Amino acid sequence: MQLYHHFPFIIIMLPMVMSVLILPFKNEITLRSISMLIQAICAALSFWLFASLLNSPVEYFTYQLGSFPAPWGNELRAGLIEAIMSGAFATVLFFSTMGGGQDTARDVKPGKRHYFYIMINLLTSSLMVLIYTNDIFTGYVFMEIHMLAACAILMAKESGETIKATIKYMCMSIVGSMLFLLSIAFLYGITGHLLMEPAKIVIARFAEAGLYWIPMVLTITLFSIAVFIKSSLLPFHTWLPDAHGYATTSVSAILSGVVLKGYVILLLKLIIRVYGIDVSDILGIMPAIFWLGLLSMTMGSLIALTQKDIKRMIAYSSVAHIGYIFMGIGFNTIFGFAAAGYHILAHAFSKSMLFIAAGRFINTAGGSKNIPDLVGVARKDKLAGVAFLVGALSLIGIPLFAGFPSKFYLATAAVREGQGIWIAVIVLAVSTLLNALYYIPTLQKFFSRDNAQEFSADYVPDKSSSIALVCLIIANIFLGVSYIPLISILERGFSFLG
Amino acid sequence: MPEAKNDKNKFDKFVNWVNADEDISSREEENIADDDNDNRNDKSRDHFDNDSPSICDRLEPEDFHMGVVDEEFDYSEMFGDDSGRIDQDQAAALAENSARRVVLRKGVRDRFRTTQVFFTLVSVLLTIGIVGVLLLALSQMPQFGDPASPTNNEVYERYVQRGVEDTGATNIVAAIILDYRAFDTLGEAFVLFTALIGVIMLVRTSCGSQFILVERTQPLMLRFMIMLISPFILIYGIYILLNGHLTPGGGFSGGAILGSALSLYAISFGAQKVRTLLSFKTLLISISIALLFYAIVKGYSFVIGASGLSSGIPLGTPGNLFSGGLIVPLNISVGIVVAFTVYGLYALFSEGEV
Amino acid sequence: MLEALRSNYIEATALILFGIGLATLLWEKNLIKKIIGFNIMETSIFLFLTAKGYIAGRGAPIITDGITDVEYYINPLPSAIVLTGIVIAVSITAFMLALCLKIYDIYGTLDMDKITVMDMAERSED
């Protein structure tokens, strides 16, 4: 029982307890620095846990909450994948809060600041529970906190559009959590377990005997549809553009980079740990995920082409990149999951950088979000221009940046996977082309010298957002360069996630 | 009640607005006018952004409503300094504006109609399909109430057979909630906390409580009856709360009863009386203390349990009041969180101010 | 298929209520009716779960005078889950109703169609 066994519990409880403790603080700087300190501690503990797991004999460990073992009491479980993901998400949260701090100070009214940062801490802790939990109903409970906190920070800006975006987001994601709860009810009805490992034994027994066939197919479909709605895969994405388009900078970065991914990690754990790869192969849901991913990749990029508002364009490109991730999951092989995991990391880092840079562009252009008004803005705000360039290139898939290895591994996963090789590779190429089609022209507009608007010099970006952008660029390049060790760790992690 | 008049004619009024050309006086139009102007210079439509202190002074008690005063659209700026005189260019701008709006409305109306029909069709088919699939899956599920169904496995047997000796509580449901699966209830208390903070962010007006609301004194009969009943409700709530581990009830239902007793008292005797006892600050502080108590005490027993030690908390003899080990204090803290959240929600929704 | 549904009729009604709640949530124009639809959906799933935990001929899971034999008590786990779920349903309803107040304050209506039309009108202008 070494020290690092307690880290998952500390990572979860620290932001939760702090969210209650920061009630008395009122001033913006202390609140932001406390929340960032908490997120930094979570990131540091996760990477320490990751390092100690790397060279520990056992691949994963379970942390028993309370004095009763698994099927009776609650349990957390930490392995390589959970450690990497919680570390990456905590870092992205840290940089997004730091990067968007200036906009939050302006948009969130003084009376409501400490409530905003309470919600940021609750978001952090519920995200960590979604990653580390080994119990499906605990996943549901903290999924609700995650949704309420995301809606609360989304509407902290209190303009007409954000409130309408929040209602739309909430209606959609309520349907998602209801389907999730219904599939928990069905799963409990047939297996009698709420924890993932005991449920897997019972489901494996049923799969061989061919018992309860339709309820099992129903539960895995309801789980997937719930996560599709919450992570805005194409047919269920209608809430995303309003939510990400109108929120403040740090909230858009957090929503796009981190909130969407927490549910995908939960679905990955459900598929691998509750059903297992071979049972979910037989159940036949994986091709559906694969085809929905393809649809979302192409349609997301097509719609993003038509957008004039910079933040809505980036939001639609999030829908496309969620499609990549679900395409990777749809292969239902360990390498497919590893490629999807890699793209989760790459997308989290590049997307939050794009949103912070876009926030700075909008501020320099005096608050207007239309791309025509932002022509030549990268000349004025050089650092944000470089950050936007790096983020866009990495999402297109240019080598040396984070997007390239993940798309490359998605293609190799398609080649290794038997069925549907050529469609996947073709659609990957088409959607990469579409990505380029809407990112390159915007980049040209931003960096163009002629007919650049004259921007009033009253907006001076603060130092912390510059630091955040520089660190995100470094992280992006690191992800783009060190892909060989990373993909092997991801593969090893996913093979033991079950 | 505006929605009370059936939606039909309200919607017709709206449809005539959509078709009407000159008459732009209806309320929806006011909002549209709001949106056009604000959107043009693309400041997001912040009705509440002018948080200059003056807004609180202009408030008179009787129209102290949630944000309605901030939202007032001042026509004088739009139509020149006094509303009578409109100079030429403003009139021209207005005419051009309404002409463009006519063209726009036709496009909007058709698009709206098609999406309406399409949307209803999709959701009808969707729900019938889902219910059909669910009933199909249900037909394969184990029978209702038969003892041999898979849910009666070793998990259920241990909860019933060794529930009392493990946790010392005779009400097994309370034992599960507060001892076997206490992490869910921790999440539960934090869901309530998040909802309360979310509602505070949304509904609480920023003018603080220096406004003494004009209290409508309730009829004597109501006040007298409430004076008679509320002690019994409080005793009943406290009984349910404290005996959560012995009889059905526990933190949630006991807290809800106490919360509704507080709200009942606030309804009849005016929120001001309750506010002297339980101001906004004490409400938040007591909820935080209860949450911290739960998190720290239960966190201690999680960490001890995880590292295999036995937490030295005596379980007491099952059956009497202080017998459930940690269950009774946890019940009290969850009860406090639920009671004050319920009262807070009542106060926020009724006056926008706890 | 039919006689299976006849035997577990409570779960069948729970699923029908789920369908009605889902239809109300998706189909209803007024926001408050959407929230009532959500509550109906939520309580129907809890009815389904509680019916799953019921065992014929066994009593409530309160251990009375020391009898800890399995034959006397129903399955307590679904009750624990539903207890947690009810309070989650209340908190989501409270949050959404606060949003309704805010929406009414800005748009002057609770009718999602009118709001979408206003939005369409607004977006089609810029």
Next chain:
Amino acid sequence: MVFFQILLLGFLVFCALAVSFTKRIISAVVIFMSYSIVMSIIWLMLESPDLALTEAAVGAGITSVIFLLVIKRINTMEEARSNARGKK
């Protein structure tokens, strides 16, 4: 006993349908109140008294009170808005 359960379940389905077909919001909320009261009775018949108590106290009690308060607030905002426009 079974007949009584079927009767209550029928009443539940009727209430659920009635919510979407009533015109007035207040009647929808009142129907929902009766819906959750009947639901807690059914839970009592399913031998889970904890749930019946919580559903009665929390589901029927708090949710309905909050619904009615919101409707009252919307009414007062409606009047304030109409007399605000009248005053101008």
